[in-house]
Amino acid sequence: MKLKLAVLAGDGIGPEVTGEAVKILGAVAELSGHTFEFVPGLIGGVAIAATGTPLPSATLELALEADAVLLGAVGDARYGALPPDKRPEAGLLQIRQALGGFANLRPSVAYAALSENSPLRPEVTEGVDILFVRELLGGLYFGAPRWWDRAETSNGGGEAINTMRYTKAEVVRVARVAFELAGKRRKKVTSVDKANVLEVSQLWRAAVTEVAQEYPSVTLEHQLVDSMAMHLMNTPRNFDVVLTENLFGDILSDEAAVITGSLGMLPSATIGGAVNLYEPVHGSAPDIAGTGKANPLGAILTAAMVLRHSAHLENEAAGLEQTVRQVLAAGHRTADLARSSEAGQTLVSTSEMGKLVHHRLTESIDRRQSLHAV
Numbered sequence: 001m002k003l004k005l006a007v008l009a010g011d012g013i014g015p016e017v018t019g020e021a022v023k024i025l026g027a028v029a030e031l032s033g034h035t036f037e038f039v040p041g042l043i044g045g046v047a048i049a050a051t052g053t054p055l056p057s058a059t060l061e062l063a064l065e066a067d068a069v070l071l072g073a074v075g076d077a078r079y080g081a082l083p084p085d086k087r088p089e090a091g092l093l094q095i096r097q098a099l100g101g102f103a104n105l106r107p108s109v110a111y112a113a114l115s116e117n118s119p120l121r122p123e124v125t126e127g128v129d130i131l132f133v134r135e136l137l138g139g140l141y142f143g144a145p146r147w148w149d150r151a152e153t154s155n156g157g158g159e160a161i162n163t164m165r166y167t168k169a170e171v172v173r174v175a176r177v178a179f180e181l182a183g184k185r186r187k188k189v190t191s192v193d194k195a196n197v198l199e200v201s202q203l204w205r206a207a208v209t210e211v212a213q214e215y216p217s218v219t220l221e222h223q224l225v226d227s228m229a230m231h232l233m234n235t236p237r238n239f240d241v242v243l244t245e246n247l248f249g250d251i252l253s254d255e256a257a258v259i260t261g262s263l264g265m266l267p268s269a270t271i272g273g274a275v276n277l278y279e280p281v282h283g284s285a286p287d288i289a290g291t292g293k294a295n296p297l298g299a300i301l302t303a304a305m306v307l308r309h310s311a312h313l314e315n316e317a318a319g320l321e322q323t324v325r326q327v328l329a330a331g332h333r334t335a336d337l338a339r340s341s342e343a344g345q346t347l348v349s350t351s352e353m354g355k356l357v358h359h360r361l362t363e364s365i366d367r368r369q370s371l372h373a374v
């Protein structure tokens with residue numbers, strides 16, 4: 001199989017963590033007899049610096065003709081004063097829209113080796129395995145009208161507006177993805193909305209309830225977003241697939257990072273469009289960029305999602321996830337995961353963590369292949 005990946009490393013720690021993910025994907029391709037081609041492109045602040053825009057047309061063309069896009073992170077405080085549509089983040093929103101993926105999958109998993117990393121008690125987080133399905137192309141992020149009366153604001157008054165808008169068709173298509181995935185998991189969908197206040201949530205709830213009829217083996221429950229924020233911390237094991245609109249999903253998926261113990265561990269995949277888009281959930285973390293402190297495991301687990309959803313190499317994807325668990329179990333920790341009170345831990349840099357995963361993975365693939373040969 002041949003797979004062409006556009007690699008948009010972006011800002012801050014983006015290049016460091018993406019570099020580790022690319023090395024691992026390269027190794028998997030080589031060992032499993034596939035060809036992965038990696039083509040770099042600019043996005044975010046680095047693209048503004050080089051071309052004046054956060055999503056240059058060359059990047060967009062590259063992404064649209066690729067089989068998948070692997071993105072690092074965008075965000076640079078130097079451009080913080082620009083209006084939203086000129087900032088580095090605009091590049092990300094534009095590419096999401098252009099690629100058309102509407103279902104953003106964000107797994108949130110508790111790792112046994114990290115049970116002391118979460119402020120939640122181990123008995124609360126043990127065995128947690130949640131898959132957020134965040135709608136990615138609608139709601140407040142893209143709804144019109146949107147504007148801010150800047151001139152009036154500097155005169156003491158001012159008004160701004162964003163619009164939370166969904167069509168039924170937009171809800172139905174993302175709900176189907178959630179139910180399909182739940183059917184292959186523990187068969188439960190929790191749909192999150194604010195139907196006690198918002199019309200758009202009432203539409204959301206009605207549409208999701210209708211889709212549920214197509215999936216009789218999957219249980220549907222509805223939660224209001226405010227109480228969901230609490231249940232997620234109190235009883236995270238109760239959730240399997242969590243389906244939400246764009247902004248609620250943005251907020252709740254960061255909250256769910258508390259279960260794993262570090263935002264640096266969380267991967268994501270966006271599916272349903274012309275080209276799948278893969279990005280870790282964390283941001284550009286400019287404060288630690290270039291220090292070797294960044295955790296590459298979010299990007300590496302994102303690479304596992306590339307293997308699963310774009311290369312259709314489920315065994316290799318599961319093998320990579322297993323390898324990450326083993327490296328953690330052996331006590332290796334990047335700075336965000338390090339706990340001085342725990343014995344048997346080794347503090348490692350971004351690239352050392354990448355190498356550890358790389359070595360263990362290639363060893364286990366070699367071992368499997370020699371078993372086959374016997």
Ligand code: IPM
Pocket residue numbers: 074089092093250281
């Ligand atoms: C995320 C990020 C983005 C979002 C930003 C950078 C535009 O927070 O992927 O969660 O809000 O979607």
Ligand code: MN
Pocket residue numbers: 250251254
């Ligand atoms: Mn976010």
